[in-house]
Amino acid sequence: MDDRSGRVTVRELSKRFGAVAAVDGLSFTVEPGAVTGFLGPNGSGKTTTLRMVLGLVTPTAGEARINGLRFAELAQPARVVGAVLEAQGFHPARTAHAHLLACAAAVGVPDAAADHALGTVGLADAGGRPVGEYSLGMRQRLALAVALVGDPQVLLLDEPGNGLDPEGIAWLRAFLRAFAAQGRTVLVSSHLLGEVEQTADHLVVISRGRCVYQGSLTQLQQSRRARVLVRCADPARLAEALARTGIVEIDTLADGWLGIAGTDPVHVGDVALGAGVAVYGMVHERIELEQLFFQLTADEWWTR
Missing domain, CATH: 3.40.50.300 (P-loop containing nucleotide triphosphate hydrolases)
Structure with missing residues (x-):
């Protein structure tokens, strides 16, 4: 019918x-x-x-x-x-x-x-x-x-x-x-x-x-949270300072960069300044559909 x-x-x-x-x-x-x-x-x-x-x-x-x-x-x-x-x-x-x-x-x-x-x-x-x-x-x-x-x-x-x-x-x-x-x-x-x-x-x-x-x-x-990518003089010190503000989703990436989720570049910059950590580079990683598409269709995703 x-x-x-x-x-x-x-x-x-x-x-x-x-x-x-x-x-x-x-x-x-x-x-x-x-x-x-x-x-x-x-x-x-x-x-x-x-x-x-x-x-x-x-x-x-x-x-x-x-x-x-x-x-x-x-x-x-x-x-x-x-x-x-x-x-x-x-x-x-x-x-x-x-x-x-x-x-x-x-x-x-x-x-x-x-x-x-x-x-x-x-x-x-x-x-x-x-x-x-x-x-x-x-x-x-x-x-x-x-x-x-x-x-x-x-x-x-x-x-x-x-x-x-x-x-x-x-x-x-x-x-x-x-x-x-x-x-x-x-x-x-x-x-x-x-x-x-x-x-x-x-x-x-x-x-x-x-x-x-x-x-x-x-x-x-929303299932793939955007991150702030930071290259700085003292990653461990910056991570500790961020943790004191409640930011704990922090990954150490290639070449010493930090991947920080749950925040924005302004907050990271303010915390780094307060902790006396020099920042050499910062990128606000935006999750594009293209990135999500490649993740979803990669072999490791398909076999789950």
């Missing part, structure tokens, strides 16, 4: 290609009303997973459901799910408008939906041009327009930022957040980790076909 929730669920999903396990017992849930980033190294199984969700690849085991149904069971799939897996498949001599008119007819929506989709992705003025004249970024926008023709509840996007210039990436970020703010569902895979950090509310991170993290971006960032 179609529960109309907009929820995407993946349960114990596996896919083997001969001896290769592309996806291995993968489970996660994508909720409506948020942008969920789908991350993983090349070859981790992201595209294969999206193809199984869309019924393009048959799972070896497990299942994927949208609104409680397998994709093949959806009565009007284009009205429920819009997907962009690659910006290809356009006839180079056909105009973007003609292509979208054909898509609108195929999914049973009025011709006006083609014009609306072109306007939404910023191609209204270029809709009469042959797609063969389009840049890669324009083809990416056209692929997204095709996904939007049916006014879907769910968007599944595989690397939608490929070929977009900085203005296009900023536009895509704003569009995805606005789409999710309407109570709709967005699952977007990307290798642009900095952009995901600015766009996504939640993350699903996979490695070797398995889920290694599922949750909010904020929770992940």
Whole structure:
């Protein structure tokens, strides 16, 4: 039964290609009303997973459901799910408008939906041009327009930022957040980790076909506390002085640097001054999504 929730669920999903396990017992849930980033190294199984969700690849085991149904069971799939897996498949001599008119007819929506989709992705003025004249970024926008023709509840996007210039990436970020703010569902895979950090509310991170993290971006960032890195004349003396102020999470790093958690550079500097310890260098280490991603997908994390 179609529960109309907009929820995407993946349960114990596996896919083997001969001896290769592309996806291995993968489970996660994508909720409506948020942008969920789908991350993983090349070859981790992201595209294969999206193809199984869309019924393009048959799972070896497990299942994927949208609104409680397998994709093949959806009565009007284009009205429920819009997907962009690659910006290809356009006839180079056909105009973007003609292509979208054909898509609108195929999914049973009025011709006006083609014009609306072109306007939404910023191609209204270029809709009469042959797609063969389009840049890669324009083809990416056209692929997204095709996904939007049916006014879907769910968007599944595989690397939608490929070929977009900085203005296009900023536009895509704003569009995805606005789409999710309407109570709709967005699952977007990307290798642009900095952009995901600015766009996504939640993350699903996979490695070797398995889920290694599922949750909010904020929770992940808070689980890895930022540190102040200090190089000074007397690390032991500074550590003792900091401990007297309640700062005890202090590690000795390479070349005598101290890694100090639970404080900020101003406090460390004040304590060092009061203790008479000369400071030669200080860096406020910010935990970037890129660092967290590499930690999560490293072999030692995956095997835990």
